Amino acid sequence: MLKGFKDFLLKGNVLDLAVAVVVGAAFTAIVTAFTENIINPLIASLGGADEMGFGFQITDSPETFVNIGAVISAGINFVIIAAVVYFILIVPYNHAKERFLTTEEAKATDIELLTEIRDLLADRPLARE
Template sequence: MLKGFKDFLLRGNVLDLAVAVVVGAAFTAIVTAFTEYIIEPLISAVGGDNEMGWGFQIIGDNPATFVNIGAVVSAIINFVIIAAVVYFVLIVPANAAKKKFVTEPEDKQASAEDLLIQIRDILEAQATQSGAGGAHAKPAPRTE
């Protein structure tokens, strides 16, 4: 049981996943700082002079009812930045490398009719090579 667990931990995919999580967390911290210290002040400046920016309070004296629309907009901007970086830095180069270096087998599957035509042609060729011409009935003409 311990050997299986060791094999699982040392499998390449698990190590790659661990590295990806650590790098992703670090990158998320950078993007969060960017939106918190650059984007959110810009949103607050556009939102008006009051202390709430794009937020509002549903019940006057209850701070638990504060709705912060600016934070939602910042989270959306966070997501778009992270998704764009992941796409343009990871996905696009990986797809380009796959096209360049990986040769995919042709995914052409012949239909049953095509296979039967090929078999008929092979049998015709064998019959003409064996010289048995008159001993066998002539194959039916093609209807392609």
């Protein structure tokens, strides 16, 4: 029973769920607040005296403003969230996986497993219909 639970934890199902919850809820709100209140004003200051920020306007209508600063902020959001997820979840997961896997599981490669499957299938008689 505990072996099954260990396998469940180390196969990545829990990690996938944790990544989705963390990225979707907590870090997105924090990083968005950071970029909107700190990064966006810094990027908008690059736009000079333009009150709309860093970008350009295609026509006289304000709806045609191409906001380059928002795209840069979204990229910064993504990098920060990806870094947090990597260092908080993925690195510890990989460390735990290396520590708790048996030596046989760690040494088995895809090629070895496929070779074993091929040999087992070769030993079976062909079923004729």
